[in-house]
Amino acid sequence: MLMRDRLDVVFADEDFTHLYPADGRPGFSPGQLALVSVLQFAENLSDRAAADAVRTRIDWKYGLGLELDDPGFDYSLLSEFRARLAEGNRADELLQLMLDRLMAAGLLKGRGRQRTDATHVLAAVRRLSRLELAGESVRAALEEIAEADPNWLLPLIEPAWAKRYGRKVEIGKVAGGKAEVRERAEEFGRDGQKLLTAAWASDAPSRLRMLRQVEILRQVWIHQYVRLEVLCFEGGARPSRSPCRSRVA
DSSP, rough: OOHHHSSSSSGGGGGGGGOOOOSSOSSHHHHHHHHHHHHHHTOOOOHHHHHHHHHHOHHHHHHTOOTTOOOOTTHHHHHHHHHHHTTTTTHHHHHHHHHHHHHHHHOOSSOOOSSSSSHHHHHHHHHHHHHHHHHHHHHHHHHHHHHHHHHHHHGOTTTTHHHHHHHOOOOSOOOHHHHHHHHHHHHHHHHHHHHHHHHHTTTTTTGGGGGGGHHHHHHHHHHHHEEEEEEEEETTEEEEEEEEEEOOO
8 A cells, every 4th residue: 555655645535525515414534435436446346345345454444544443334435426526527636636646755757648549448448338238238127127027027037147137237347358258248148138039929018018128128239239040950961940059149
């Protein structure tokens, strides 16, 4: 925690007085929430995982200046804090404040240039954005169908779906490279196709096809996926008329 050694406090609560009302019950330190957000991004953690790190990790407690027995905070505070920063140009002001202090402490050199329009950077952002779009489309459709007709949905649910869609799909850096990205994309694709096929079956309630999130899922799949049919060869002679397997690519 070099920043802690050099700066003691990276963000002071006084830096955030314009984000919060002057009255009301005191909450968790906004300066510490800002530093948690930086650490969270650096380690590619979800809000829950970041809040757990504050409670359990000694290095994080040291960086934040917390006592070892500090109970931390509820993970929902992070999204609320980000919502405050999203207003106007507050996030840019906070970034500039951090950069100025890091340069003053000798941890960063000024006048450098970093390109963010490189082809590989844009391609990585696009790939991850498409993954989140696919995963979130399935999750949102599942939640809406579960509310509209849970008995119809129950036979379709697979054991892995609880972990895959039990909470908001947030994808940072995918370990495993392109192969893992493709595998995740195909998982979402198969799950979404299973839902859509069942919803458009002749015996499915027609009202399910009218649900907003189901329609969004259908449109996303039209734009993001193509279903490839692979014909079976029987006896090494000629292909049968029906496909033996299919793959969502």
